[in-house]
Amino acid sequence: MLASPTRQVFHQTDRDQAADHFFKWASSEHWNPGHKGLDIKLLHSADPKGFFFSTVDPPSNTTTTEQLHPEKDEVVSIVSAVRYGEDQGWIGYYIASPKYRGRGYGIATWNRAIDHLTPDTRESIGLDGVMTQVENYRKSGFTQSSWLNERRHGSAVDLVEKQERELADKISRNEVEGLVLLSDPQVDLDQLPGIETKYCGLKRPQFVKDWALFHANHPEEHRVGVAILSSDKKDEKSGKPLVLGYACVRPAISSYRVGPVYAVDGDVAKKLLVKLAVDVVSAEKQSPLGVPLMFDIDIPDKNPAAVKMFDGLGWKNTFPCLRMWKGKIPDHDVNGVFGVTTLEVG
Structure with missing residues (x-):
């Protein structure tokens, strides 16, 4: 029997959810986030609508031979997309659950973040990309770089x-x-x-x-x-x-x-x-x-x-990671x- 289609659902976090989800996930990836997630609460206040996580409505029928499916309300990916003024934005905390990578959940959440940043045309959207993902970011339009962070x-x-x-x-x-x-x-x-x-x-x-x-x-x-x-x-x-x-x-x-x-x-x-x-x-x-x-x-x-x-x-x-831009590199x-x-x- 084939599983019925799954549906990915995107959620905007409140301040406490951001501190919880983003601190735990960043910690699991060894990103060394701030103590107790206090800094994430401050980052959230920069754009309260810019922190997203996604869940998947599980299929109603599966067989034991099919791949593992997320549980109801299980978070499968997170991302932040913070607006700065009218013409700048920043992508961060882009993580997909290791259990479900390769299923498209991460890129779908990424696209939701980009949508948040581009209803009005922003001339500069930045991110600091880990070296293993640089080519993927370039394919998403982040073709400019200002420096390599060490x-x-x-x-x-x-x-x-x-x-x-x-x-x-x-x-x-x-x-x-x-x-x-x-x-x-x-x-x-x-x-x-x-x-x-x-x-x-x-x-x-x-x-x-x-x-x-x-x-x-x-x-x-x-x-x-x-x-x-x-x-x-x-x-x-x-x-x-x-x-x-x-x-x-x-x-x-x-x-x-x-x-x-x-x-x-x-x-x-x-x-x-x-x-x-x-x-x-x-x-x-x-x-x-x-x-x-x-x-x-x-x-x-x-x-x-x-x-x-x-x-x-x-x-x-x-x-090392590369500071990358979609659009114009800001004067600096x-x-x-x-x-x-x-x-x-x-």
Whole structure:
């Protein structure tokens, strides 16, 4: 007897469903998502209609010789498709259940995500593609690329206690001029979206400020956001010091995820990175979270200063992926990108 046809059903997630499904699935794929899925809840708020999962109505009649079918309400694939303004979008968390791969469930969910992003013509849709899927993404129209991300992996403890001990000691004594937490009232958060647009091309002002506050105001969760401020230049609108660079770190499952790190040069970037390590190592000593004190940061291969800095630290490239675009590559200055925000949403 042949099985009756199956029907794939697409669902938009609410905030808690996103944190549940996307955290569990990303963890199962060893993507190292943020601790307890808290960052996924924030990502969901960037576009509450842009997180999808799909289920399949099982056939009403099957034989024992037929292939395995999903149970009713069993999730078979997930994807996020986040809109940024009127002309940008981002694809992430594209995963099909390993049990049912090769059945078309994943590509059907992918198409639903693309439909979400293109009712009005967006000039740029981006994704960070794992190398094994690059050709498939090209077939789907992602024919442009801006750089290759290199995931650099290193010890926060070694950074503080060995590799950059002198700088770390100065930071601990508050002797590095202009280096402050993002929660410091001197920091003009309205400058941060412009910094991201300049360096990586994404235009998402509310998300950038929400991301900064997510890291700035929760030391109990070992999340840290820092900035370096100019000593002599001020923003024309706010009158506050110009932000020369800023950086964030958050705990994940097997390490701490760093991102973004935007900076005017390698000296500023290194001070930001070491400050993040100083604060994370100190937080773990005072209130152990249990996350390994290792840092993972995704850097663009086309920024020679970033490559030089992490090569000098001996941090190896453990996971390459290609930043790809459908449509126009946004204007950007990659020389200011020492770490992207996150592969999942750009």
